[in-house]
Every structure is written in structure tokens, then in C-alpha cells.
Amino acid sequence: MTIVTIDESVSAPARLAEPDEGISEDELRLAARNHGMPLEALRYDVTPVGLHYLLVHYDIPHLDAGTWALRIGGHVDRPLTIGLDDLRRRPAVTHRVTLECAGNGRARISPRPISQPWLDEAVGTAEWTGTPLRPLLEEAGVLDGAVEVVFIGADHGVERGVEQDYARALPVDEALRDDVLLAYEMNGQPLLPQHGAPVRLLVPGWYGMTHVKWLIDIDVLTEPFDGFQNAVAYRVKHDADDPGEPVTRMLPKALISPPGFPDFQSRVRVVGVGSHELTGRAWSGWGTIVRVEVSVDGGMTWSDAALGEPPGEYAWRSWTWTWDVDLPGRYELRARATDESGRVQPVDQAWNRQGMANNHAQRIAVVAR
Ligand SMILES: Nc1nc2c(c(=O)[nH]1)N[C@H]1C(S)=C(S)[C@@H](COP(=O)(O)O)O[C@H]1N2
Numbered sequence: 001m002t003i004v005t006i007d008e009s010v011s012a013p014a015r016l017a018e019p020d021e022g023i024s025e026d027e028l029r030l031a032a033r034n035h036g037m038p039l040e041a042l043r044y045d046v047t048p049v050g051l052h053y054l055l056v057h058y059d060i061p062h063l064d065a066g067t068w069a070l071r072i073g074g075h076v077d078r079p080l081t082i083g084l085d086d087l088r089r090r091p092a093v094t095h096r097v098t099l100e101c102a103g104n105g106r107a108r109i110s111p112r113p114i115s116q117p118w119l120d121e122a123v124g125t126a127e128w129t130g131t132p133l134r135p136l137l138e139e140a141g142v143l144d145g146a147v148e149v150v151f152i153g154a155d156h157g158v159e160r161g162v163e164q165d166y167a168r169a170l171p172v173d174e175a176l177r178d179d180v181l182l183a184y185e186m187n188g189q190p191l192l193p194q195h196g197a198p199v200r201l202l203v204p205g206w207y208g209m210t211h212v213k214w215l216i217d218i219d220v221l222t223e224p225f226d227g228f229q230n231a232v233a234y235r236v237k238h239d240a241d242d243p244g245e246p247v248t249r250m251l252p253k254a255l256i257s258p259p260g261f262p263d264f265q266s267r268v269r270v271v272g273v274g275s276h277e278l279t280g281r282a283w284s285g286w287g288t289i290v291r292v293e294v295s296v297d298g299g300m301t302w303s304d305a306a307l308g309e310p311p312g313e314y315a316w317r318s319w320t321w322t323w324d325v326d327l328p329g330r331y332e333l334r335a336r337a338t339d340e341s342g343r344v345q346p347v348d349q350a351w352n353r354q355g356m357a358n359n360h361a362q363r364i365a366v367v368a369r
């Protein structure tokens with residue numbers, strides 16, 4: 001991969017917002033391109049395609065499905081190239097998978113890292129159909145000494161001065177997991193352009209950046225990949241010089257489907273005094289959700305929600321809790337999840353320099369009358 005450095009008049013360096021700085025035009029432009037899932041869509045087990053969140057670093061490339069081909073090479077015995085028809089003739093698997101952007105929640109941390117300014121909504125669950133990657137890697141014959149596999153998309157851009165194709169690597173043992181797919185359908189229809197047509201990678205349990213869209217190249221490496229998205233971007237850093245820790249699987253998180261009806265501008269919710277069935281979803285990349293707790297007083301007191309049926313290994317779990325609103329007034333709803341690995345969602349976020357893997361509890365302002 002050629003890496004060209006482009007100067008700061010074109011490509012902004014990483015920065016934190018000033019203490020009182022509102023959302024900048026750069027952030028607004030990103031937010032207008034990359035949309036979240038409207039939170040009322042938490043009602044669906046499987047998010048309708050158009051309601052699924054979207055994140056595209058550069059431009060959506062146009063790939064012709066008829067001539068598209070995927071190359072598998074690098075440290076393998078028999079490099080291979082495969083077209084879409086051949087991929088579709090291979091054994092097909094469908095997994096229901098919750099995807100969340102690693103930057104979800106970034107706009108709520110302070111100081112705010114300037115980037116895609118997500119609040120809570122960069123999540124969605126789809127049924128992804130594709131063929132398992134592992135048998136293809138076995139056909140290519142991964143050689144001894146392989147340590148990582150890099151997945152390269154057809155999209156190209158510049159990010160913090162570094163010109164690049166979007167590329168993300170996985171350790172070999174993760175790439176060889178049986179659940180990793182080369183996916184060509186989302187909810188039973190061919191991938192739409194914005195979701196990676198014709199083929200994307202799917203690695204259930206990992207944060208969004210892992211699921212490389214517009215996939216055209218897979219390279220087996222004998223050294224850890226030093227590309228931007230692994231070495232610089234998707235890391236939990238405490239200051240600008242900290243090499244940081246890689247972002248991997250999704251941390252546990254619960255979201256509440258906002259009750260009542262919203263004010264157009266503030267999106268404060270209005271509910272009546274009486275009984276309300278609160279519902280929501282919770283997920284983790286580290287195992288099944290085993291507990292969801294709800295607070296209606298901003299996190300001072302918590303109650304256990306009832307969990308829905310376990311939805312399979314990779315998808316969010318539904319929950320419900322009855323809220324008896326006795327008095328008119330202002331309330332703040334929050335929820336937090338615990339997974340079977342024992343990871344508990346924090347109420348308040350531990351800040352990190354790039355705003356990655358933020359799983360602080362949502363806040364929903366409600367007025368009861
Ligand atoms: N080639 C490519 N793949 C990509 C991206 C990208 O910009 N280019 N964005 C990643 C990020 S950061 C996320 S969160 C998910 C979003 O997937 P979706 O838009 O289908 O929801 O795609 C990932 N795959």
C-alpha cells in the first residue's frame with residue numbers, strides 16, 4: 001500500500017474541542033453523511049436496512065458486481081481470485097449480528113474529540129448472509145509464520161494527513177473463526193452501495209470498523225499490520241502520544257426505546273402519569289447479556305429489567321421494565337447492561353483521547369404530566 005502524506009491545509013490533524021466549542025461544520029458535515037438508527041427502531045429484532053446506522057470514512061465507491069473479484073494472497077501457498085458468482089455458489093450462512101460503531105457516544109464525552117459526533121444511535125442489527133471465510137483461507141493455504149490478515153476496501157481517502165485505502169487487519173486466529181463471513185446479503189437482499197456492495201467482511205462481536213465494506217483484497221501478513229486504521233485510529237489512547245490499546249470487541253451496552261412522544265427540537269419526551277412499559281435492547285461482543293438495570297432518577301437508584309429470550313450469539317437481547325409514574329415532573333432515564341463475561345456497563349464514561357468504545361449509560365429526559 002502506498003502511503004502518501006498530505007498537508008494540514010487539506011487534512012485536519014486530530015484535535016479536541018475547546019471547552020465551550022459547539023459542533024463544528026466539519027462534524028456537522030460528517031453527521032449529515034453518516035446517519036444513526038432512529039432509537040424508536042429499537043422495537044425491531046432485525047433493523048430494516050434503511051434504518052440501520054451508516055458510517056463511511058471516505059466516499060461510497062461504485063463496484064460493478066459483474067466484474068468484481070476478491071484476491072486472497074500474501075503469505076499463502078496458492079493465491080486465489082474469486083468472483084461473486086463463485087462466492088455465491090459456496091455454502092451460505094446467515095447470522096443475525098448487532099453492529100455498533102466504536103465511536104458511538106463520542107459527542108457526549110468531554111473534552112470532545114473532533115470526529116463523527118455520535119450520540120447513542122450508531123447501532124443496528126441485521127441478518128447477514130455470506131460464505132465463511134475460513135475454508136477460503138484454507139484453500140489458499142495460510143503458511144506457517146502468518147500473524148495477521150488484512151482486509152482492504154475499494155474506498156480511498158486521506159485521514160489526518162495519511163492517504164490510504166480503507167484497510168483493517170485481524171489476528172490470524174480471529175480471521176479463522178468459523179463465524180467470520182464474506183457477506184453479500186443484508187436482511188435477504190443484496191448489499192446496498194452504502195453497506196459495502198457487493199461484498200463486505202463480517203466479524204460478529206467486534207466493533208463496526210472491523211467489518212470492511214467494498215472488500216477487494218485479503219492479504220496474509222507475517223508482521224502485525226501497521227496501517228492507519230489499526231496502528232493509529234481505532235485505539236484507546238489517553239493522550240496524543242500514547243500508542244494505546246487496540247479497539248476489538250463491543251463492550252456491553254443497553255439502550256432504552258424512548259417512551260411517550262418527543263418535542264421536535266429538544267427531543268425531550270412527554271409521558272402521562274400512569275404505568276409505562278419501557279423496552280429496549282442490550283448487547284455485548286463478549287457474550288450473552290445476563291442483566292439489564294434501569295434508573296428513572298438519573299442513575300441514583302436502579303431496578304432489574306426482565307430479559308427477552310436469548311437471541312442467538314451475536315444479536316442484541318430485548319428487555320422490558322414497567323415504569324409506574326406516580327407524580328408529574330422531570331425524570332432522567334438510564335439503563336446499564338452486564339454480560340456473561342462479568343463486564344458491567346459503566347454509568348459514566350472513562351474518557352479517552354479518540355472517543356472509542358464509549359459505553360457510558362444513555363440519558364433520556366422525560367417530562368411526565
Ligand atoms: N471499506 C470500508 N469499510 C468500512 C468503513 C469504511 O469507511 N470503509 N467503515 C467502517 C466503520 S467505522 C463502521 S462503524 C462500519 C459501518 O457499517 P455500516 O455502514 O454498514 O453500518 O463499517 C466499517 N467498514
Ligand SMILES: [Mo]
Binds near residue numbers: 055100102103208
Ligand atoms: Mo465506526
